[in-house]
Amino acid sequence: MSIWPNRSSSGAAAEDWRSGDDRAVRVPASARRRRLVMAGLLRALAITVVLVGLYYLAPLDALSRPPAPATFAAAFLVLIAAMVWQVRAVLTSPNPAVRAIEGIAATTPLFLLLFAATYYSQAHSHPQSFNVAGLTRTDTLYFAVTVFSTVGFGDITATSQLTRTLVTLQMILDLIVLGLGARIIVGAVRLGRERNAGPQGAQRDQG
Helix, strand or coil, X not given: CCCXXXXXXXXXXXXXXXXXXXXXXXXXXXXXXXXXXXXXXXXHHHHHHHHHHHHHHCCHHXXXXXXXXXXXXXXXXXXHHHHHHHHHHHHHCCCHHHHHHHHHHHHHHHHHHHHHHHXXXXXXXXXXXXXXXXXXXXXXXXXXXXXHCCCCCCCCCEXXXXXXXXXXXXHHHHHHHHCHHHHHHHHHHHHHXXXXXXXXXXXHHHC
16 A cells, blocks of 8 residues: 555646655645746746847848848748747647747747847938937837837837838737737647647556
């Protein structure tokens, strides 16, 4: 007869058992989940730091030579590829909810930095694109963030038709990222959980 009580499926979900030093140590599932979330956020923070570093170190002046629509199209393709990769990672992750948090925390800075780089190249190839001349990388990143947050202080504004079109596209994509993107991530989390629960349910039936 075992000295440990049998755990039901609900009990297994509520706590995690680990053996060590000839005794069992109970680790609440909530504490384990918090550790996973913190680890995911730290990874996302590290990715954000790397992306910001690349933004300030990349030769963005070279992007001022191609037409702005071409630069935006390339940035948009990079964003789509990153989002597809994040969704696939959520679907295959053993912890899809935690992976989704990490994915959103990493994709949003990429979205803002890609638009900031586009604005920077546009400001340097066509100085009349904004009401302020000689915008720095910090200025265009600041502008992209204010558009994303719908704050709109008005200190930097788009003045050319092309730049206003780019800003309009960012505002539309902001709604997509906040709305449709969130729905896609939630759906991927649900599918990932169902996929992970399938083999476990089959093992319980065989047992």
